[in-house]
Amino acid sequence: MREVYILRGVEKIYGRGEAATHALRGVDLEIYERECVAIVGPSGSGKTTLLSVMGLLDKPTKGEVFFLGRDILKLTDAEASKLRARYIGFVFQTFNLVPWLSALENVELAMSIIGISPAVRRKKALELLTLVDLAHRVEHKPTELSGGEQQRVAIARALANDPLVILADEPTGNLDSKSGMQVVKILKDLTLKGKTVVIVTHNMDIARMADRVVKLRDGKVVEVA
Ligand SMILES: Nc1ncnc2c1ncn2[C@@H]1O[C@H](COP(=O)(O)OP(=O)(O)O)[C@@H](O)[C@H]1O
Ligand SMILES: [Mg+2]
Incomplete structure (x- = not known):
């Protein structure tokens, strides 16, 4: 299987001097095409930082990151934006839908x-909302939808540009366990459609649904199972 990500010795330091925070301390990781990988770890362990490096939103301070064979440290901001728009879809804990627009x-x-x-x-938006089981809710605004439904709209939105990779940061953090499971099932099933899915979560029941679980602690990978 083709590697979507290769990370070697990735470090990320925010700030300088006294105020410096070492968010990632040498992460080595490969993520392959069509995998569903869960990233777990306590609050502050570097999960969001790792996801923002994988999302080409932030460059590491040290180490190497290859995304689809490209060295991301060599990309200009414009090139990174272009790759991100073409290949990556994001899902957030707080859904981040536009409140005055329908699903x-x-x-x-x-x-x-x-x-x-x-x-x-x-036509494509209707197809995507059907895929996430929301064909009956397309005219609803976010406030007229449950949390689980809003997150499913957000997944449909993340799929809008037909990305290769979906990066989800605590996508079930604001959901009850039943809708959380439903959302993760939808995310995981995207691998059957050729997507690579990375899910950051606190919840071990959710993580167990992934093909592989990566545990982070203090900015380091402590276990890959
Ligand atoms: N933009 C930032 N500026 C300074 N410190 C940050 C920033 N983002 C995260 N951090 C710090 O980096 C560490 C890892 O944060 P984060 O990646 O958000 O962890 P997690 O998502 O696992 O909770 C924490 O100590 C956090 O306070
Ligand atoms: Mg986080």
């Missing part, structure tokens, strides 16, 4: 940003 419009918005025509947009 359908939220998904369409993500497509208008990458320049897909309105007619194609609507």
Whole structure:
């Protein structure tokens, strides 16, 4: 299987001098195409930092990161943005939907940003909302949806540009366990459609649904199971 990510000795230090925080202290990790990987670890262990490096949102202070064979330290910001828009979809704990837009419009918005025509947009947004079991809720606004439904809209939105990778940071953190499981099942099933899925979670029941669990502690990988 092709490697989507190769990380070698990745360190991330925020700030300088007295105020410096060593968020990652030498992470070695490979993530392969079509894998569902869970990243677990206590609060402050570097999970979000690791995800932002994988999301090409932040460069490591030290070490190497290859994304689809490209050395991310050599990318300009513009090149990183372009790769991110083409290949990566994000899902957040707080859903981050636009409150005044319907479910359908939220998904369409993500497509208008990458320049897909309105007619194609609507058809594809409907398909994606059907995929996450929300065909009956497309006209609803976020406040008219449950947490689990909002997160499923957010997953449909993350899929709008047909990314290769989905990065989800505590996607079930604001959900009850039943809707959390449903959301993770949807995320995991995306691997059957060729996606690579990385889920940061506190919850071991959720992590166990992944193909592989990576445990972080104090900015280091302590266990890969
Ligand atoms: N932008 C930032 N500036 C300074 N310190 C940060 C920043 N982001 C995270 N940190 C620090 O880095 C460490 C790891 O944070 P984070 O990656 O958010 O951990 P987690 O997601 O596992 O809770 C923490 O000590 C946190 O306070
Ligand atoms: Mg975090």
